[in-house]
Amino acid sequence: MAQLLDRRAANGEAKVDERFLAILSHVLAGTPDEVGWCRPTWTRELLALEMERRGLARVSVATMGRALATLAASLKAAKPVVGCPWPGWKRRRRLFELRCLEACARSDEPVLYVDEVDIHLNPKVGRDWCLPGQRRVVLTPGNNTKRYLAGALDSKTGRLTWVEGKSKASSLFIQLLWRTAGEYPGAPRIHLILDNASIHSSQKTRKALEQLGGRIVLHFLPPYCPDANRIERVWLDLHANVTRNHRCRTLQKLMRRVHAYLLLAVIKERGILVIDAVIAERGNRVIGERRYRVEATQDGPALRSDCGAQSEAGGHR
Secondary structure: OHHHOOOHHHHOOOOOOHHHHHHHHHHHOOOHHHHOOOOOOOOHHHHHHHHHHOOOOOOOHHHHHHHHHHOOOOOOOOOOOOOOOOOHHHHHHHHHHHHHHHHOOEOOEOEEEEEEEEEEOOOEOOOOOOOOOOOOOOOOOOOOOEEEEEEEEEOOOOOEEEEEEOOOOHHHHHHHHHHHHHHOOOOOOEEEEEOOOHHHOOHHHHHHHHHOOOOEEEEEOOOOOHHHOOHHHHHHHHHHHHHEOOOOOOHHHHHHHHHHHHHHHOOOOOOOEEEEEEEEOOOOOEEEEEEEEEEEEOOEEEEEEOOOOEEEEOOOO
16 A cells, blocks of 8 residues: 555655746746856746756656746747847837728728738648648649739728739739729728839839829838738638648639638628639739629528529638
8 A cells, every 4th residue: 555655755856846937937037048058948948047047946758848838838839020120119109100090990091901921832831630640741732823912901891802913013003993982882992001112103013003093002011011011911821721731723713712612611600701803813803703792691601693593602710
């Protein structure tokens, strides 16, 4: 019976307590080189040494792993960003002005977030669950081909309008301008929040804005502030659900999946959304146009054309 007694009570106080976890959380907020280590990323061994250097008990690699799990810490890929060249006060003021503009949006003066996204036949490679000793294999094409989408996301309703083109040129953005103006016929003014890409301020774009009679007003974000553009989340979800590790052998098949996802992804839990999509070739020549009503049904989202016939159904994201 003596062999069955739990003798861990004689081990002393636990090494990983609330104070240990609080300091570990503070350490993880920085990088090793910021505290004097000649390494850019943390490892469990290095974290154990850093905690010991800060006067806490030395723990094993396994114990450090359990401490990290307690904090719900995980390995994540770094996010490369370019710093905004504006002074901090100027950047914050501009973002505040745009937030006020969005807060004051009305049905007769909608505010939309606009951006473009590249769709590559060469798949984006990302993480996926695999069994031990296995690794996902993604076949890449010999020659990469691309398509480009330009989209506008209504800040109030979540309505999404997009166009497709073969090049990321002014013609793609101009096609979106005309399409957006047509989708809000009763709005004397439409506000677009967008980045500083050259196609947004080119001579062709300025001429198109003049032809629209000043109905569309562009509001530019500070340089290199993609997180302030809400439509970026739509593109992020698009890559996660369609383009990452995809196995489409042709660009046509991939684009069909892209359009199908965008049509389904904007469904709200309540109400019906009307989504308009244009497939445009270079030079603003429209080769296809569709309008769908997206309804939430018991069997999942359903796409219905203007005539009311169901065109496609699928499960929730």
